[in-house]
Amino acid sequence: MLHEINQKLLSDTHACRESSNKNNRIVISLTKFSLMKFKITSTDRDSKARAGTISTDHGTIETPIFMPVGTAATVKAIHKKDLLEQVNPDIILGNTYHLYLRPGLEIISGAGGIHKFMSWERPVLTDSGGYQVYSLAERRKLTPEGVTFQSHIDGSRHFFSPEGVIDIQRTIGADIVMAFDECTPYPCDYGYAANSMKLTHSWLQRCCKHFDASQGHYGYQQTLFPIVQGSTFSDLRKESARFISDCNRDGNAIGGLSVGEPKEIMYEMTELVCDILPADKPRYLMGVGTPDNILECIGLGVDMFDCVMPTRNARNGMLFTREGIINIRNKKWEKDFSEIDPNGDAFVDHEYSRAYLRHLFVAGEMLGPMIATIHNLSFYIWLVREARRQIAESNFANWKKEMTGRVTQRL
Secondary structure, three states, X not given: OHHHHHHHHHHXXXXXXXXXXXXXXXXXXXXXXXXXXXXXXXXXXXXXXXXXXEEEOOEEEEEOEEEOEOOOOOOOOOOHHHHHHHHOOOOEEEEHHHHHHOOOHHHHHHHOOXXXXXXOOOOEEEEOOHHHHHHOHHHEEEEOOEEEEEOOOOOOEEEEOHHHHHHHHHHHOOOEEEOOOOOOOOOOOHHHHHHHHHHHHHHHHHHHHHHHHOOOOOOOOOEEEOXXXXXXXXXXXXXXXXXXXXXXXXXXXXXXXOOOOOHHHHHHHHHHHHOOOOOOOOEEEOOOOOHHHHHHHHOOOOOEEEXXXXXXXXXOOEEEEOOEEEEOOOHHHOOOOOEOOOOOOOHHHHHOEHHHHHHHHHOOOOHHHHHHHHHHHHHHHHHHHHHXXXXXXXXXXXXXXXHHHHHOOEO
């Protein structure tokens, strides 16, 4: 029945129409019905923070939300059971570039899509691969048609176009898919940033048109998010945010930040863009970041975050806690037999001591990074859910100020 309903909805979807507005900018207008819904449930009195819900066919996402990064159909160093029971995220992220290369679309499609392949029943978002192509600057050729690049695995050559990236994400089967974009480096000159933004907008038009003319493969609804670019130039960010807003998609993303710029500039650009993007759509700040980054950007009106920091840093022995940052490899923890985190929500926080966890890292035991990963992800999810609670009580701004001072100190 759900499949029949989805097919009817998809058949009723009108393709994107290109039109010129009074500023002679080409924009995309859309008339469609989507099963993804966003509802704001509360706002903070003294900041721009808001809490809400995003409804998808694979479940409800409560915002603000942090999405653990599962680049290659796995969140590194954690079993699904622990991910569900100890971290309990509403949604996780996968990556188009990596999944396309390995295991490949034939295998994912044969499994029945990414959810069945990785045994994950909750929502999934896929990054379009634009950031990974950006990171392959020495192995790519950029043209208006798309990007030719060499695989980091075996050097083989591949081509990504806006239409092709949509097809790939249709086959992967994520609930939320991202438009193909170019992520500019920092720093870059104004001319490069302007041309890159125009290219991203051109690709977005093609993504929207192809997305609305195509269908999902697995009987549930997918939705497309555009990405705001423009580097650190205010006028470009404004132009891009307006262009993306005119596309009238179900949600919007902010890209090209947290690529080396000072955090003050990141906050400035984020606030500028959030003030332009429609308030009734979720806002996703890509690749950000540290606990204090997340708190600050929630206060600016961001709803969704992802970052490899909690898992990558966990594998290197860095723990994020409500009282500050712990480098568990430091000798000071060698004889500390207290719990890893007395305030933590995960079982590992109380099951093991700091001395034991340090021993595992020094000895090179795999269990060390696994424990640290569960802890860090659990902390990140606690952070955004506590932020949500504080927003509901209209106390977020005061709580954020206190919490930022804590989470940034070194213990």
